[in-house]
Amino acid sequence: MSEIITDFDAPPGRKGTCSLKWGKYEDSDVIPLWVADMDFKSPPAVLVQARVSAEHGNFGYGRPPATLIEKIVKRSEDLYNWVIDPSWVVWLPGMVCALNVACRALLEESSQAIIQTPIYPPFLSASKNFDMPLTKVPLILRGNRFSIDFDALAALETKPGDLFMLCHPHNPVGTLFNENELSLLTEWLLERSLYLCSDEIHCDLILDKELKHLPPASLDPRISDKSITLMAPSKTFNIAGFGCSFAIIENSNLRAKFKKAMQGIVPDPPAMGFLLADAAYQGGEPWRMELIDYLKGNRDYAMSQLVEMNGLTPYSPEATYLMWIDARNLPVSNPHKFFEENGVGLSDGRDFDAPGFLRLNLGCSRKLLTEALSRMGTACEKLSSK
Numbered sequence: 147m148s149e150i151i152t153d154f155d156a157p158p159g160r161k162g163t164c165s166l167k168w169g170k171y172e173d174s175d176v177i178p179l180w181v182a183d184m185d186f187k188s189p190p191a192v193l194v195q196a197r198v199s200a201e202h203g204n205f206g207y208g209r210p211p212a213t214l215i216e217k218i219v220k221r222s223e224d225l226y227n228w229v230i231d232p233s234w235v236v237w238l239p240g241m242v243c244a245l246n247v248a249c250r251a252l253l254e255e256s257s258q259a260i261i262q263t264p265i266y267p268p269f270l271s272a273s274k275n276f277d278m279p280l281t282k283v284p285l286i287l288r289g290n291r292f293s294i295d296f297d298a299l300a301a302l303e304t305k306p307g308d309l310f311m312l313c314h315p316h317n318p319v320g321t322l323f324n325e326n327e328l329s330l331l332t333e334w335l336l337e338r339s340l341y342l343c344s345d346e347i348h349c350d351l352i353l354d355k356e357l358k359h360l361p362p363a364s365l366d367p368r369i370s371d372k373s374i375t376l377m378a379p380s381k382t383f384n385i386a387g388f389g390c391s392f393a394i395i396e397n398s399n400l401r402a403k404f405k406k407a408m409q410g411i412v413p414d415p416p417a418m419g420f421l422l423a424d425a426a427y428q429g430g431e432p433w434r435m436e437l438i439d440y441l442k443g444n445r446d447y448a449m450s451q452l453v454e455m456n457g458l459t460p461y462s463p464e465a466t467y468l469m470w471i472d473a474r475n476l477p478v479s480n481p482h483k484f485f486e487e488n489g490v491g492l493s494d495g496r497d498f499d500a501p502g503f504l505r506l507n508l509g510c511s512r513k514l515l516t517e518a519l520s521r522m523g524t525a526c527e528k529l530s531s532k
């Protein structure tokens with residue numbers, strides 16, 4: 147077997163590979179920096195496992211290896227000091243699916259779902275898919291960091307059993323909620339007797355070394371008792387295409403409701419998903435450290451370029467490989483279309499409940515990012531000189 151080296155500067159070409167991200171602009175000269183997947187190869191440990199599985203040649207139904215569950219339990223204790231029981235883990239083929247299952251499970255108890263906007267689009271649709279009313283509480287900008295608006299939460303009408311859906315770290319604004327914010331949030335949740343569904347898919351993508359991810363459920367057993375915590379190795383190790391995610395649910399009644407809501411409609415992850423997840427957690431750490439450095443370099447480079455562009459205000463993410471940009475001062479009616487016409491395909495803020503904003507995916511080679519930013523800069527200059 148040849149040695150597998152990850153060179154973040156030279157990711158494989160993805161045109162013609164059934165890639166969602168690249169397929170959108172397959173026949174045009176638009177650089178795709180939209181959907182949240184990265185262009186890099188997965189960690190060597192994952193690629194070795196993928197080769198072993200492909201050579202084995204059987205792709206029948208899967209079940210989770212005990213080693214994977216052990217790793218999840220150990221990671222939880224080592225990283226968050228949160229002792230979880232293996233029986234609390236529920237497997238799912240994806241996180242969007244999990245958000246929908248959470249709403250379905252709590253449909254009868256919750257008179258509303260509460261989310262913080264702007265937000266990853268499936269948070270906007272999950273409760274609506276089950277005709278559960280949705281309440282949006284905008285995040286508040288403090289300095290250049292988006293945070294929880296506790297005054298707005300205090301003023302909110304809630305009923306016991308309502309569902310608060312947290313995105314932590316937050317997509318698209320890149321905030322990693324800190325211990326103080328999470329403590330205040332958990333106090334509020336406990337006072338109101340609300341359920342928490344916390345999507346932590348980006349939890350291993352913390353860009354600043356001094357920051358630490360904390361699952362709210364790890365902070366207080368009373369919150370753990372009301373929580374559905376969602377995690378996955380998919381974003382971090384670039385294995386989202388093999389759908390392997392999990393929910394951690396301590397409360398057995400809540401877990402039973404969640405499983406009932408899945409019954410008959412949610413398949414198990416595929417065997418390859420389990421195996422690659424296990425390999426990622428087992429051997430992906432050195433690669434993840436390199437990835438974080440590379441993404442941080444991309445983030446800082448993108449910030450340095452974008453702050454110079456008239457009409458754009460970028461926000462530096464603490465976590466995730468996604469950068470949120472306020473383009474409301476750009477003298478165009480549709481910033482997303484404007485940049486697409488100028489050769490860069492970003493995510494449209496309208497999909498996140500924030501018209502006039504854009505989201506840029508930093509999970510690409512520095513060279514591609516440089517070219518995309520140069521196109522964006524030239525486009526902005528053209529506008530200023532009009």
Ligand SMILES: Cc1ncc(COP(=O)(O)O)c(C=O)c1O
Nearest residue numbers: 182240241242243266317345347
């Ligand atoms: C916060 C968040 N949750 C869920 C997902 C999607 O997860 P999955 O592909 O497992 O459905 C994403 C993908 O971008 C995300 O950013």
